Amino acid sequence: MKKALVLGGGFAGVQAAIDLQKTKIFDVTLMSDRDYLFLYPTSIWIPTRESTFDNAKISLRDIQKANGFRLVIDMVKEIRTYEQIVIGGTGTLHYDFLVIGIGAGKMMPAGHEHTLSICGSPESSLAIRDRLDALIERGAGSIAVGFGGNPKDVSAVRGGPAFELMFNIETMLKKKKIRDKFTLTFFAPMAEPGARMGKKALSMIDTMFTTSGILHRYGKKIQAFTPLGVTFEDGSQLDADLVVFIAGAAGPSVFRSSDLHLNDAGFIKIDDHCLVEGTTNVYAVGDSAAIEGPGWRAKQGHTAEVMARVAVFNIAAIERHETERKGYKEHLSIMCIMDTGNGAAFVYRDSTKNFVIPLPVIGHWLKQAWGTYTKLTKTGRMPRIPGV
Ligand SMILES: Cc1cc2nc3c(=O)[nH]c(=O)nc-3n(C[C@H](O)[C@H](O)[C@H](O)COP(=O)(O)OP(=O)(O)OC[C@H]3O[C@@H](n4cnc5c(N)ncnc54)[C@H](O)[C@@H]3O)c2cc1C
CATH class of the missing domain: 3.50.50.60 (FAD/NAD(P)-binding domain)
Structure with a gap:
């Protein structure tokens, strides 16, 4: 053989x-x-x-x-x-x-050691958890979440999990009744982060940021990350106690x-x-x-x-x-259940179609069910449903 x-x-x-x-x-x-x-x-x-x-x-x-x-x-x-x-x-x-x-792999922007990534080593998810725990214990703080691209390959950018993490943090703070003690800011160097998901997804994210009081800084190139937060090329600064950044892939x-x-x-x-x-x-x-x-x-x-x-x-x-x-x-298609912590939206795009289906509450459970389904099918405890 x-x-x-x-x-x-x-x-x-x-x-x-x-x-x-x-x-x-x-x-x-x-x-x-x-x-x-x-x-x-x-x-x-x-x-x-x-x-x-x-x-x-x-x-x-x-x-x-x-x-x-x-x-x-x-x-x-x-x-x-x-x-x-x-x-x-x-x-x-x-x-x-x-x-x-x-x-x-990942690109290494200047000062990346002052950030944590939800798309890095699996263990970094634990490091973000511990830093969030410490801020919650302190009772107040500022959190910035963002992502960047790789100018050499348009497919080497991952923004979805950054949006998901930001929405989940917001939902968690609301549940703990301490949302008003935290400033949440989303940042990205592109003018329209998430544009590849299509216009409907972009406008949904915009509306959600507005209704949940999440600030944003778009269209400013990042110069470096520092212990104080993010410094942009125009000299402006985004101060944050915790910066979660998904660098462009390489x-x-x-x-x-x-x-x-x-x-x-x-x-x-x-x-x-x-x-x-x-x-x-x-x-x-x-x-x-x-x-x-x-x-x-x-x-x-x-x-x-x-x-x-x-x-x-x-x-x-x-x-x-x-x-x-x-x-x-x-x-080739884009297919994701973008989770918000208390619901989700199903985003789909291929060469002929592009749509977003809001899935309040049930979307969150659907994504969790996908995790269980994947475990069961990969380990042979359940047959895989064709196409899923
Ligand atoms: C936080 C997050 C959320 C995401 N959400 C979604 C989503 O909702 N829907 C979706 O479709 N996609 C999502 N993605 C993207 C998706 O996870 C990736 O596209 C997918 O994991 C790619 O699979 P892969 O097998 O190519 O790479 P990986 O999953 O990265 O697997 C690479 C494997 O190679 C191993 N490896 C690495 N280097 C070496 C080496 N030198 N020697 C030996 N082994 C090595 C690693 O241990 C790992 O097992 C998400 C990604 C992240 C980070």
Whole structure:
């Protein structure tokens, strides 16, 4: 049997390993530096204590047991496609087919050490929680939440969780009856943060900020973060006790020490079949890949899974000497349940449609139910509903 090696135990890598194993024509190994899949979409509730760190984790060993592939917990140090090897911290793995899905790295703006990110290491969600706890204990304070982009790749920006976290903090403070003691400010260097979700979503966010008294600073480039808050390029300052900032994404550093073709932002260049440029047996899926397509395209969990399925279909077709191939671009969409702590809105965009459905109360429970569903299906305790 040929060896199929999958790198990364996130949405992309796990989906690829499960689907490769299902073909029954490969010896499949999943290699990841963490022994759990982190459910980033539901991790937004860790800082506000509505959920726990453990609740956002799915053990990769449980997923492995349910699906049967091999699991190696190790960090990828270098990928050498010409030699068909991956060098890890504790050993080297050979492959016939490789699927790369180790997610994205982050840009490092000046003074980033004075900020915390809800999109960084899973543990940063706990650090935000502890800083929020301390401010609540103090009884008053100012909190700034924002996000930035990467000018070298329009898809390397993640604003949704910043909005969600801000709304959840506001809801939590209201529940504790101390909202009036806190100043909440949302900031972003672009004039219309969140514009990729479409005009309806933008106007909904605007209305929600106004009704909940959340201030905003848009369209000012960030010069640096300091212990006092944020300094903008025009010299103005946003003072804050706590700054949560999601920096623009960039390709992980391990890609630069590998023989991969990268775009200017450091993501792996692929074709529509998710095949890595210049190779015949290496695929890149999820946040690691340089996604091409419409200006509103986004790196999202469901896109990562679609890309993994596309890559596995094409790998299996090659192995079976079949000519049919699948592409990921026709499946590009934005799909998210944007949570507010007491409700949510379903935001959808593809090449033909763009709509927002407000889901007061039920949206919040739907997103929680998605977390449970994902845990049950990935560990084989419930069959997956087609298309969900
Ligand atoms: C707070 C937050 C909320 C989000 N909400 C939504 C949402 O509501 N809907 C949605 O669709 N998307 C959402 N996203 C985006 C979504 O989570 C990502 O697009 C998705 O996780 C990408 O999957 P991935 O497998 O490509 O990368 P990741 O999930 O980042 O997984 C990468 C994996 O690779 C491993 N890894 C990294 N480096 C190495 C290395 N050197 N060696 C070995 N292993 C390595 C990591 O441990 C991890 O297991 C959200 C993201 C965040 C951060």
